[in-house]
Structure formats: structure tokens, C-alpha cells
Amino acid sequence: MTYENILTAIDGHVATIQLNRPKVLNALNQRTMEEIAAALDAFEADAKVRVVILTGDERAFAAGADINEFAGKTAVEMLEGYRFAQWERIRKFPKPIIAAVSGFCLGGGCELAMTCDIILATETARFGQPEINLGIMPGAGGTQRLPRLVGKGRAMEMILTGRHLSATEAVAWGLANRVVPAASLMDEARNLAAEIAAKAPVAVRLAKEAVLKSMDTTIELGADHERRLFYLLFATEDRREGVQAFLEKRKPNFQGW
Ligand code: COA
Secondary structure, three states: OOOEEEEEEOOOEEEEEOOOHHHHOOEHHHHHHHHHHHHHHHHHHHOOOOEEEEEEOOEEEEOOOOOOHHHOOOHHHHHHHHHHHHHHHHHHOOOOOOEEOOOEEEHHHHHHHHOOEEEEEEEEOOOOOOHHOOOOOOOOOOHHHHHHHOOOHHHHHHHHHHHOOOOOHHHHHHOOOOOOOOOOHHHHHHHHHHHOOOOOHHHHHHHHHHHOOOOOOOHHHHHHHHHHHHHHHOOOOHHHHHHHHHOOOOOOOOOOO
């Protein structure tokens, strides 16, 4: 697929997707969602890629769904033609995704960031679910993910008033991991990605799966699931290498199997 609305790059084990519709603050139209999903499919198939960074530009990570695109749509057109299949593909991506957020991170943009695994934010980042101001509501998981991250009352406040959170508030509320200086956002994201990429890839993948499972099941079922993944890792060469390296007081050299 040739990309029109995103830029992609691979550097070592780290792939980057940059949203690239600056004139509309990286609004997420259908084509953009298809491109993100296609890029992730390619990164999933590429064993060299171990971590993905998703970012926008200085002014906006993404200012939400593309309002021009859905402005004239009927309910049935939304139901039959819309892009939630792409969101499912992003949700199921098995490798870690770091969202590097600067500027507006609103509506579908905030939902996209929440679909990622770790969120780094600059001081200019603004998080919000402003759909209520358009007479609608979040439709890409916002009402489900936000309360799990910030709690019910805070999610209600954001979703019912459309209020934007500053980066510091987003960190205090548990939505973003930390605030980083604007000038070093991508360096911080790359360093974090490289740190994760140096771990055993299968362990990283299964640990991500187990943490995500905790979001939608009971502790008992989640812990059973975790235990099976934990046992599975004892079948990997990287587990043998990791333990051996510890015993030999050296750095492990993980291969990904
Ligand atoms: N969809 C389509 N276009 C969008 C957009 C979106 N979600 N968000 C911003 N844009 C466009 C604007 O229409 C404008 O285009 P124009 O220059 O052709 O008029 C351009 O991006 C710049 O936005 P602008 O509103 O001029 O910038 P601002 O700094 O004054 O305000 C926002 C920034 C993010 C506060 C404002 O653009 C906004 O409220 N956007 C919508 C956010 C939203 O409701 N998202 C959820 C959608 S369901």
C-alpha cells in the first residue's frame, strides 16, 4: 500500500508511524486509519520490528475523527461503511506501541493514543473527548478505555463536558505516562522503545497480552491466562539465554525465539 497520510520508518528494531495531515491537525479519516492498520500489519510480519512509535507533529497528535468526512453521513452509512474494523486491527497488534504526543490529542486521537500501550506527552499536549460538543459521543473505545485509566468520575467529566486536560493533568490522572520536553519527545520515545526492544520479544509480546487481558476480565481468569503465558515462556530459547546470562553475570543476547 502506498501511504498518503502517514510516514513510516524503521530504525533497527523500532518502527515509527507519523500521522501526516498537518492542515487538518492530523484528523483521522478512513484512509488514514486504513494506512495505520496496513503499516501495523507490515510491522507485525517483520520480525526485525519489535516496538512501534506512533506520533503526529508538534501542533497535533490527532484532533479526532475527520469531521468533514462524517458530516453528511447517515446512521446506516456510518454503520455499514465506517472504519471500526481498522481500530480492531490496531487493538490486536501484538507488539508494544508507544504514543508520542505533542499538541492536540482529541476525540479519536485520544482514543488512538489510549489504544497504544504507553503514552509520552510534551508540555503542549492536550487530551480530551470533545465529541459531546458535536452532539455525539466517543465511538472508538473512549467510553471503555478512559474510565479504566482515569476512573469513572474523571472519565464522566471529560466525556460529558469535553474538557481538555493539560499534559500534567493527564499524567496525574493516569492517562499519560510522563511529560517530556518538546524538543526531546522523539528521543525519549526512541530510547524507551530501544529499551523494550532489547528485551526478549516473545516475553514482551505475551506480557503485553496479559496486561491487556487484565482490562477486560476478572482477576481470577486473568491470572489463569497469565499463568499459561508464563509457562509458555519456559519453552523459549530466550528464557534459557536470559537466565544463563544472569548466572554468568553478562548481558543477555535475545534472539526472539
Ligand atoms: N476534523 C476535520 N478537520 C479538523 C479537525 C477534525 N477533527 N480538527 C481540526 N480540523 C481542521 C480545522 O477545520 C481547520 O481547517 P481549516 O484551516 O481548513 O479551517 C484546521 O484543522 C485547523 O484547525 P483550527 O480549528 O483552525 O485550529 P485551532 O487551533 O483554532 O483549534 C482545535 C484547534 C483542535 C481546538 C479545533 O480544531 C477543534 O475543536 N477541532 C475538532 C476537535 C473535535 O471535536 N474532535 C472530535 C471529532 S469527533
